[in-house]
Amino acid sequence: MNEDVSISPELIGQLIDGTIDSDNAQRLLRLERKDKGRFFQYIDALQQRVAWPEKILLRLGDKLYIVASAPGKRVVKCACGHEFGDYRQNWKLGCKIRVKRTLDDMLTVYDPAPACPEPDIQEIREFFCPVCASQHAVEVVAPGYPVVFEMLPDLDKFYREYLGRPLPDEGSDWYQDRTDLVTREWAKAG
Amino acid sequence: MAHAFDNRTQLSPPGKEVRHQTLKQMFEKRDRLTQQTGHYCGVSELTLRAADPIKYERFYNKLHAAVLAARESARFVAASPGSREMGESLWGLATPEGDTLAVSLGFLSHTAIFPVSVRYMAEKEYDVNDGIEDGDVYAVSDGLTGGVPHPGDFYTFVAICYEGEIVGWAVGINHLMENGAPVAGSWATFSVDTFMDGLVCPPMRTGRKLKQESWWKAIWQRRTRAATMNILDDKMRLAGCAMVHDATHKLIKEFGLDYYKRATREVIEESRRMIVDNMHALMVPGTYNGCAFRLVKYKGLQQIWSHADKNTLLHIRASVEPNDKGLLVDTEGSSRWGYHSYNATPGGADAALFLGMMNSFAHNTKVTAGIELAVQRHYPSGSLYNPDYEFTSNANLWAQTVSLNSIGFNAVSRAMFSRGYLEEAFTVDGNWGAWQGSGQTDEGVSYGFTNFEWLGGTGRGAWCYKDGEPIVWAAWSQLATCGDAEEFESCVPPLFYLGRKLLPGYFGHGKYRGGPGNSAVHWCVKPGKHIAVTRPNGGLSCTTSVGLGMSGAYPGPGSFMISARGTNLPALIETGETPRDARELLELIDAGKLEVENLEIWKTDCPELALKDNDLFVDAAGSSGGWGDPLDRDPALVINDLNDGMAPRYEFTANLYGIVATVDAADVWTLDAGATAARRAAMRQARIGDSQTAQAWWASERTRVLARDFIPEVREMYEQSMSFGKFDNEFRKFWQVPAAFNFPKE
Numbered sequence: 001m002n003e004d005v006s007i008s009p010e011l012i013g014q015l016i017d018g019t020i021d022s023d024n025a026q027r028l029l030r031l032e033r034k035d036k037g038r039f040f041q042y043i044d045a046l047q048q049r050v051a052w053p054e055k056i057l058l059r060l061g062d063k064l065y066i067v068a069s070a071p072g073k074r075v076v077k078c079a080c081g082h083e084f085g086d087y088r089q090n091w092k093l094g095c096k097i098r099v100k101r102t103l104d105d106m107l108t109v110y111d112p113a114p115a116c117p118e119p120d121i122q123e124i125r126e127f128f129c130p131v132c133a134s135q136h137a138v139e140v141v142a143p144g145y146p147v148v149f150e151m152l153p154d155l156d157k158f159y160r161e162y163l164g165r166p167l168p169d170e171g172s173d174w175y176q177d178r179t180d181l182v183t184r185e186w187a188k189a190g
Numbered sequence: 191m192a193h194a195f196d197n198r199t200q201l202s203p204p205g206k207e208v209r210h211q212t213l214k215q216m217f218e219k220r221d222r223l224t225q226q227t228g229h230y231c232g233v234s235e236l237t238l239r240a241a242d243p244i245k246y247e248r249f250y251n252k253l254h255a256a257v258l259a260a261r262e263s264a265r266f267v268a269a270s271p272g273s274r275e276m277g278e279s280l281w282g283l284a285t286p287e288g289d290t291l292a293v294s295l296g297f298l299s300h301t302a303i304f305p306v307s308v309r310y311m312a313e314k315e316y317d318v319n320d321g322i323e324d325g326d327v328y329a330v331s332d333g334l335t336g337g338v339p340h341p342g343d344f345y346t347f348v349a350i351c352y353e354g355e356i357v358g359w360a361v362g363i364n365h366l367m368e369n370g371a372p373v374a375g376s377w378a379t380f381s382v383d384t385f386m387d388g389l390v391c392p393p394m395r396t397g398r399k400l401k402q403e404s405w406w407k408a409i410w411q412r413r414t415r416a417a418t419m420n421i422l423d424d425k426m427r428l429a430g431c432a433m434v435h436d437a438t439h440k441l442i443k444e445f446g447l448d449y450y451k452r453a454t455r456e457v458i459e460e461s462r463r464m465i466v467d468n469m470h471a472l473m474v475p476g477t478y479n480g481c482a483f484r485l486v487k488y489k490g491l492q493q494i495w496s497h498a499d500k501n502t503l504l505h506i507r508a509s510v511e512p513n514d515k516g517l518l519v520d521t522e523g524s525s526r527w528g529y530h531s532y533n534a535t536p537g538g539a540d541a542a543l544f545l546g547m548m549n550s551f552a553h554n555t556k557v558t559a560g561i562e563l564a565v566q567r568h569y570p571s572g573s574l575y576n577p578d579y580e581f582t583s584n585a586n587l588w589a590q591t592v593s594l595n596s597i598g599f600n601a602v603s604r605a606m607f608s609r610g611y612l613e614e615a616f617t618v619d620g621n622w623g624a625w626q627g628s629g630q631t632d633e634g635v636s637y638g639f640t641n642f643e644w645l646g647g648t649g650r651g652a653w654c655y656k657d658g659e660p661i662v663w664a665a666w667s668q669l670a671t672c673g674d675a676e677e678f679e680s681c682v683p684p685l686f687y688l689g690r691k692l693l694p695g696y697f698g699h700g701k702y703r704g705g706p707g708n709s710a711v712h713w714c715v716k717p718g719k720h721i722a723v724t725r726p727n728g729g730l731s732c733t734t735s736v737g738l739g740m741s742g743a744y745p746g747p748g749s750f751m752i753s754a755r756g757t758n759l760p761a762l763i764e765t766g767e768t769p770r771d772a773r774e775l776l777e778l779i780d781a782g783k784l785e786v787e788n789l790e791i792w793k794t795d796c797p798e799l800a801l802k803d804n805d806l807f808v809d810a811a812g813s814s815g816g817w818g819d820p821l822d823r824d825p826a827l828v829i830n831d832l833n834d835g836m837a838p839r840y841e842f843t844a845n846l847y848g849i850v851a852t853v854d855a856a857d858v859w860t861l862d863a864g865a866t867a868a869r870r871a872a873m874r875q876a877r878i879g880d881s882q883t884a885q886a887w888w889a890s891e892r893t894r895v896l897a898r899d900f901i902p903e904v905r906e907m908y909e910q911s912m913s914f915g916k917f918d919n920e921f922r923k924f925w926q927v928p929a930a931f932n933f934p935k936e
Contacts, residue, residue, distance in 0.1 A: 018702070020613075025655070029613050038609065041610065064741075093888075112773050112776065115696055115731050115747035115748070115813070116731065117732060117747070118732035121483070121485055121733060122733055127742075134821075136742050138743060140733070140737055140744070141483070142904050143904060144908065145737075148738060179923070179924070183924055183926050190889075
């Protein structure tokens with residue numbers, strides 16, 4: 001067991017930036033047990049790479065984070081600084097959405113033509129940050145499919161039981177899917 | 191000869207009055223102790239390991255060496271090409287209840303079915319009437335009673351008894367070349383129930399004393415189209431099992447029966463603990479959701495099977511939720527079972543789901559049944575994964591269960607990405623393809639076949655820090671290899687490879703692109719009296735392999751096939767300009783050089799295609815998805831792809847990645863960095879302009895939902911998935927539809 005192994009901040013930075021060489025990537029892949037300290041090293045490296053001060057609690061995507069924006073507030077935030085709102089609500093509903101429904105549209109992202117999904121059976125949804133236009137997600141799903149909440153973390157359990165560093169604003173209602181509060185408001189708005 | 195005992199004790203050797211537990215009693219004890227204590231068979235302390243770890247590891251290494259040696263020897267005793275050269279085989283050793291102790295290299299998750307088969311034998315009291323003896327040989331290929339993924343995967347179980355007591359099972363598995371269904375090959379597409387799935391064997395004794403009965407050979411000869419290959423494989427499986435059987439007896443003699451019994455329990459408990467610990471160390475608790483779709487295109491069968499005469503859009507839905515005991519995979523919301531070949535059974539679903547779980551969490555421990563104890567599964571009754579009809583077909587289940595595995599595997603990737611173990615985070619698609627069929631030579635020799643090539647080696651999805659690699663990946667085996675073209679040609683005399691290569695541009699795009707899929711051009715020469723092919727696939731291109739891209743990338747496209755019958759190929763051969771892949775075939779047709787009387791592009795299952803001289807069929811499979819926003823891709827990587835031929839069309843590539851480049855007389859592309867930056871800025875602006883707010887999109891889509899304005903296949907998919915409460919609740923909450931709203935049965 002190599003439980004006491006530690007990885008250099010430089011190597012973690014190279015992983016984040018995509019500059020790691022294959023030998024080092026292989027060394028990391030071959031670890032029998034992962035280095036336990038990685039998460040907070042990773043968070044530190046990510047924090048250095050964003051231009052805003054809010055504390056990163058978890059990385060959801062290449063340019064998407066859950067941050068502690070204020071005491072008792074945990075929101076999803078884009079690398080550009082745009083905030084999507086409470087992380088318990090699917091952040092995709094704060095995006096701008098472009099849908100490719102026709103074969104011609106789909107052929108702009110799939111090639112050769114026989115590899116292209118079939119219209120009416122599938123549509124391609126692209127989810128953009130409304131400020132910087134980063135494409136945070138793609139869904140290729142049936143028309144009418146509810147937008148998928150890809151990942152709702154149980155942050156309190158993660159920080160307390162997995163990392164041993166409980167969050168200061170623990171509460172019993174953090175691990176809840178509250179996406180329907182958004183759609184309920186939209187329904188009221190007609 | 192065994193005898194039945196009224197008092198339900200197991201057979202003991204003559205003259206010895208030792209009475210042992212029945213299999214049913216063993217299961218009852220195993221289940222009770224495991225459930226009561228949370229530890230496998232109540233093993234709360236690893237006492238043997240603690241007392242003498244060297245002895246304990248020596249014991250396990252001998253077990254493990256036995257199954258490794260079984261594979262490496264048996265496949266050279268006798269085997270079809272798919273088993274000898276590729277990863278489509280496996281040997282294992284299991285406890286009396288079928289819980290895995292050790293496995294060889296190969297398609298490792300097939301161990302999931304061992305306890306299903308043995309439990310069936312226990313419930314039906316095989317050991318009571320008329321007894322199970324040392325060296326008895328059982329054949330298994332049924333999904334319901336044996337847990338077998340599909341009947342093309344064939345299992346040989348050999349009982350290991352010691353002093354009359356069942357102490358374990360040696361098991362050998364391989365993917366047959368042909369299994370005797372109406373649709374020739376090893377995945378019977380277009381089956382509507384199990385009676386069309388080919389050679390389906392519930393656990394049945396076919397031999398004794400490590401030797402098959404004479405009648406068994408006749409089954410292969412009369413009930414399959416590839417008797418020679420299948421008999422070779424049968425000998426291979428049994429030869430490996432005999433080695434494991436022998437090694438186990440020696441091990442018990444060396445270590446003693448008591449040590450063997452205790453140590454085998456400890457081995458599984460040890461690995462269960464390690465797997466749970468790995469899940470805790472690598473995952474982030476929470477809920478991960480994923481989905482995928484498959485189109486079953488059966489419309490047109492009404493002349494024969496009217497009840498199956500419909501197209502079905504399958505919905506594959508799963509969530510992954512880590513917990514204190516490991517993690518839960520819940521498939522509620524997936525479609526109901528149907529009269530088609532894409533159904534699974536719980537055992538078959540396990541065999542798929544455990545692929546990613548074993549790869550992710552059993553990498554640093556003994557590969558045992560520990561994974562089954564740590565991964566809790568919910569397959570609702572009546573669903574695609576747990577049909578409430580006993581005669582469903584499961585002949586082509588891998589076409590959709592592979593995406594169930596991908597959903598679970600991608601949840602692990604998302605977790606590792608969030609935890610910072612980026613080196614492990616990559617996109618999983620699991621797209622595969624193969625082709626199969628039957629023929630008869632001019633001399634009257636009939637044959638059946640399966641070509642596993644694009645099942646053996648596929649592109650690996652993009653990592654979160656680099657592009658995916660071509661051909662190196664097969665989620666279902668550590669042994670990624672597309673096999674030997676010469677071997678496959680020898681199995682199918684009229685079909686020759688005109689080309690076999692990576693297919694440029696055939697991947698999901700993103701900041702990092704997926705590994706490209708593969709394509710081959712098969713040329714029919716002197717077909718004899720008859721040859722026809724079909725093609726099963728792990729996802730056909732009318733849907734993507736999985737529904738969600740990773741971090742803003744596009745998921746990998748599905749597989750497809752092109753048949754070009756009635757060609758002027760000899761004229762092209764004269765000029766030396768023949769197609770090597772699907773793209774080249776289409777380009778030669780567009781250029782008017784390749785003339786085709788009957789050109790068909792198949793994005794769903796194709797019926798049997800009979801081939802004549804100079805007919806071509808071209809396949810493509812094994813693509814994989816990207817990672818990240820394509821506009822974040824390093825322009826230099828895009829230029830590399832253009833210059834390497836990986837991105838074949840400049841216009842497509844430039845429009846997708848937002849680059850501007852120029853090409854010189856030697857076809858070398860050079861980036862225009864300034865114009866690229868400007869173009870990307872304009873494309874980002876266009877994204878804002880071309881898109882709707884989520885609220886506006888939701889409002890217009892909701893109108894469509896309320897009007898049920900979808901094609902019948904989509905409406906039926908929602909009707910089926912909303913018959914399960916979890917998805918019904920999600921759908922209603924998301925679209926805020928009235929309580930009375932539903933998708934009626936049509």
